[in-house]
Amino acid sequence: MSSSVQSPPPVVVPAGTTAGTAIRDAGLAGKGPDAIVVVRDPDGRLRDLAWAPGSEVQVQPVAADTDDGRGVIRHSCAHVLAQAVQQLFPEAKLGIGPPVADGFYYDFDVERPFTPDDLQALEKRMKQIIKGAQRFARRALESVDAAREELAAEPYKLELVDIKSDVDTAEVMEVGDGELTVYDNLDPRSGEAVWGDLCRGPHVPTTKHIPAFKLMRTAAAYWRGSEQNPQLQRIYGTAWESQEALDGYLERLAEAERRDHRRIGAELDLFSFPEEIGSGLPVFHPKGGIIRREMENYSRQRHEESGYEFVNTPHIAKSGLFHTSGHLPYYADTMFPPLSFEGEDYYLKAMNCPMHHLIFRSRGRSYRELPLRLFEFGAVYRYEKSGVVHGLTRARGFTMDDSHIYCTPEQAPGELRSLLRFVLDLLADYGLSDFYLELSTRGEGGKFIGSEKEWEEATETLRRAAIDSGLELVPDPGGAAYYGPKISVQAKDAIGRSWQMSTIQVDFNHPKRFELEYTAADGSHQQPVVLHRALFGSMERFFGVLTEHYAGAFPAWLAPVQAVGIPVADEHLEHLQQVAKALRAKGIRVQVDASDDRMQKKIRNHTTQKVPFLLIAGGKDVAAGAVSFRFRDGSQINGVPVDRAVAEIADWVARKENVSPSAENFEADG
RNA sequence: GCCGCCUUAGCUCAGUCGGUCAGAGCGACGCACUCGUAAUGCGUAGGUCGGGGGUUCGACUCCCCCAGGCGGCUCCA
Numbered sequence: 001m002s003s004s005v006q007s008p009p010p011v012v013v014p015a016g017t018t019a020g021t022a023i024r025d026a027g028l029a030g031k032g033p034d035a036i037v038v039v040r041d042p043d044g045r046l047r048d049l050a051w052a053p054g055s056e057v058q059v060q061p062v063a064a065d066t067d068d069g070r071g072v073i074r075h076s077c078a079h080v081l082a083q084a085v086q087q088l089f090p091e092a093k094l095g096i097g098p099p100v101a102d103g104f105y106y107d108f109d110v111e112r113p114f115t116p117d118d119l120q121a122l123e124k125r126m127k128q129i130i131k132g133a134q135r136f137a138r139r140a141l142e143s144v145d146a147a148r149e150e151l152a153a154e155p156y157k158l159e160l161v162d163i164k165s166d167v168d169t170a171e172v173m174e175v176g177d178g179e180l181t182v183y184d185n186l187d188p189r190s191g192e193a194v195w196g197d198l199c200r201g202p203h204v205p206t207t208k209h210i211p212a213f214k215l216m217r218t219a220a221a222y223w224r225g226s227e228q229n230p231q232l233q234r235i236y237g238t239a240w241e242s243q244e245a246l247d248g249y250l251e252r253l254a255e256a257e258r259r260d261h262r263r264i265g266a267e268l269d270l271f272s273f274p275e276e277i278g279s280g281l282p283v284f285h286p287k288g289g290i291i292r293r294e295m296e297n298y299s300r301q302r303h304e305e306s307g308y309e310f311v312n313t314p315h316i317a318k319s320g321l322f323h324t325s326g327h328l329p330y331y332a333d334t335m336f337p338p339l340s341f342e343g344e345d346y347y348l349k350a351m352n353c354p355m356h357h358l359i360f361r362s363r364g365r366s367y368r369e370l371p372l373r374l375f376e377f378g379a380v381y382r383y384e385k386s387g388v389v390h391g392l393t394r395a396r397g398f399t400m401d402d403s404h405i406y407c408t409p410e411q412a413p414g415e416l417r418s419l420l421r422f423v424l425d426l427l428a429d430y431g432l433s434d435f436y437l438e439l440s441t442r443g444e445g446g447k448f449i450g451s452e453k454e455w456e457e458a459t460e461t462l463r464r465a466a467i468d469s470g471l472e473l474v475p476d477p478g479g480a481a482y483y484g485p486k487i488s489v490q491a492k493d494a495i496g497r498s499w500q501m502s503t504i505q506v507d508f509n510h511p512k513r514f515e516l517e518y519t520a521a522d523g524s525h526q527q528p529v530v531l532h533r534a535l536f537g538s539m540e541r542f543f544g545v546l547t548e549h550y551a552g553a554f555p556a557w558l559a560p561v562q563a564v565g566i567p568v569a570d571e572h573l574e575h576l577q578q579v580a581k582a583l584r585a586k587g588i589r590v591q592v593d594a595s596d597d598r599m600q601k602k603i604r605n606h607t608t609q610k611v612p613f614l615l616i617a618g619g620k621d622v623a624a625g626a627v628s629f630r631f632r633d634g635s636q637i638n639g640v641p642v643d644r645a646v647a648e649i650a651d652w653v654a655r656k657e658n659v660s661p662s663a664e665n666f667e668a669d670g
Numbered sequence: 671g672c673c674g675c676c677u678u679a680g681c682u683c684a685g686u687c688g689g690u691c692a693g694a695g696c697g698a699c700g701c702a703c704u705c706g707u708a709a710u711g712c713g714u715a716g717g718u719c720g721g722g723g724g725u726u727c728g729a730c731u732c733c734c735c736c737a738g739g740c741g742g743c744u745c746c747a
Contacts, residue, residue, distance in 0.1 A: 105742095113674055219742030220673030227744055231673055234742070262739095266681075275720080275738050331747060351747060385671050386738095388745065481747045505747085532747090569704050596703085597710090604708035618706050630707055638706095 008061045015056050020049030028061055033242040036061040037069050037204045048138055048202040064241035074099035076203045077213045077239035078106045083185060083195040084125040095156050095223060095232045103238035107221055113233050114218045123215050130210050134185040134194060136203035141180040157198045212246035213239035255495060261547035262391040268552050280389035280396030282540060287560035292543060294558045296377060299401060302426055308375040308403060313355035315379055319345040324513055325354040330482050336383050352378035353532060356404040357514040365518040371407035371415055378402045392544035399539040405531040412529045416465035423489060423502045423535055431555060431658035434492035436472040439463060441485050443478020450509050458506035459485045483509035493549040505532040553632055555658040556612040563649060564611050565592035566602045568618030575622045579615060579642050586650035612661055613649055635663035
């Protein structure tokens with residue numbers, strides 16, 4: 001997201017003067033994408049332009065095309081939406097209406113859900129309101145009682161007033177800072193209040209300062225985020241500093257839709273979700289199977305090189321095992337119901353760890369064996385609620401590239417550091433390079449087991465490893481698994497979206513529950529530390545993320561079909577068959593298109609299938625013992641000698657180049 | 671699980687007010703064409719309109735239930 005190239009210099013606001021006047025006197029923009037919409041006071045608080053400080057202060061002007069500026073525009077736009085809703089649906093009660101990433105929403109309690117037609121009508125009314133240049137005017141309420149009186153008809157707002165002390169968060173914009181304020185929308189001519197809303201602000205000066213907006217969709221949302229509360233109807237919208245910025249945003253959404261792995265998976269014949277199998281249970285077609293196999297093979301190789309040992313475990317086990325692990329007591333509702341036979345309940349496994357622990361425990365272990373690193377592509381099944389299943393990124397059956405590292409407490413810090421390095425290196429090999437880390441720690445509630453001290457130690461160990469990596473570290477309080485804290489690696493894809501990939505967890509709980517132990521050098525029996533880690537999260541999710549990252553144009557080493565020979569005419573087929581044979585001998589997945597289609601059609605077909613190397617041969621090429629390259633981007637290199645073409649393709653694939661080959665970066669004509 | 675929307679040929683979609691509306695493009699298949707960088711032409715096959723129940727003289731169309739999908743909420747070991 002672009003923002004002002006450089007922020008404007010600070011502005012001095014004399015006592016008794018409004019910030020807006022000072023801004024104007026300083027010659028800063030009052031309209032356009034870089035219009036100043038609010039200012040930041042010396043305490044870091046955003047203030048309306050109508051704010052007039054009691055004594056002289058220096059403020060930082062905030063332009064529309066900054067993150068803060070957009071946030072204010074969006075928040076103001078949410079007010080305009082609420083006004084429009086209450087005009088068109090007078091019975092609507094207001095929930096909350098904060099800005100969010102890329103937009104805003106407002107929740108309403110209404111008789112019936114909004115329809116697409118309603119959204120159109122609301123947009124129209126909002127445009128009228130914006131055109132009307134209503135002024136946003138801040139007004140402090142005398143007291144809580146005065147607030148209750150004023151908001152008598154708004155039950156949800158009343159609730160916020162009553163609990164205001166504990167909802168002072170970024171999302172609840174309504175109240176804050178020990179003072180209750182209302183923003184009135186004033187008619188510019190009469191000065192009369194047309195509409196008002198409990199709100200801490202700040203806002204743009206007038207509705208005219210909302211240059212571009214669009215209502216996006218409706219959804220239901222629980223009041224204050226709890227399933228126990230009534231569901232309100234939420235309207236999502238977006239607002240930007242200019243029409244161009246809005247268009248740019250809509251284009252980014254369109255691009256994300258074109259990259260959607262569910263769409264590309266069907267277009268490229270990679271995988272599907274047969275209804276007959278069940279929701280959230282993918283099958284991989286041959287082409288998807290090749291990509292998956294390549295992904296797995298490389299990962300396997302790297303793990304072997306890094307001292308992992310490979311194990312295999314079954315998909316179901318008796319209930320006792322999951323009682324021991326703690327899954328059934330704590331997470332029974334996310335496991336599939338049991339199969340009962342021979343007087344036993346068998347559960348599909350939701351995690352591989354219990355099985356791996358049993359392998360560790362299968363015989364006495366010596367400290368000399370540690371760290372013991374067990375690895376498995378282990379399929380797990382989780383009962384995800386019907387509303388959350390989403391393509392490959394949220395499935396009910398998936399394969400974790402799971403491993404459990406058993407080590408001594410002394411080994412743990414070093415093991416964690418090298419583990420994190422290993423994880424980041426391997427992700428980079430697949431073309432992801434923009435990461436940040438999240439540290440999930442213990443929160444309130446009975447979900448967490450183990451002593452405070454254990455948690456503290458484990459959290460510190462993780463934190464140190466995370467800090468050593470040099471990456472940005474985002475805290476996630478309360479996000480830990482029940483048995484220990486975790487680091488997760490978030491990777492950004494080609495269009496800037498973040499995905500949770502790897503998780504690394506310290507577990508001091510399972511060693512106890514499973515009575516894991518090793519014999520130390522002094523002959524004593526000690527409990528190992530267990531590190532859980534899934535590098536890709538799940539193979540399916542990683543597959544989906546890579547698909548979207550590359551928009552289906554997979555690196556040549558992963559591409560299901562790496563090269564296709566296209567003859568100009570049938571008489572050139574034989575020549576290409578020879579080229580294909582040579583490529584196949586080098587392990588390249590190559591086809592020759594001998595169909596009845598015209599050459600142009602073949603080029604189109606294989607281009608839309610995102611084949612990295614198209615090898616075209618006509619009379620000239622045959623005569624010269626050459627082929628002509630055409631790449632995904634349409635660029636060409638003509639007349640490359642066959643030997644050289646074969647060697648360069650094989651080398652490109654062997655190097656695991658992640659960019660798409662093109663005339664510019666492919667060394668075949670040198 | 672909750673709210674809303676959606677489901678018509680392999681894919682993408684059209685189908686008015688309940689009654690000649692079972693339709694198109696792509697794909698598949700067949701025939702002709704043999705061509706130098708993103709769609710050659712002609713033809714053929716393919717659907718009990720997601721499944722089940724109901725209303726009606728009559729249902730792709732209206733109602734109910736179920737399944738699957740989409741967007742959110744909640745959740746995510």
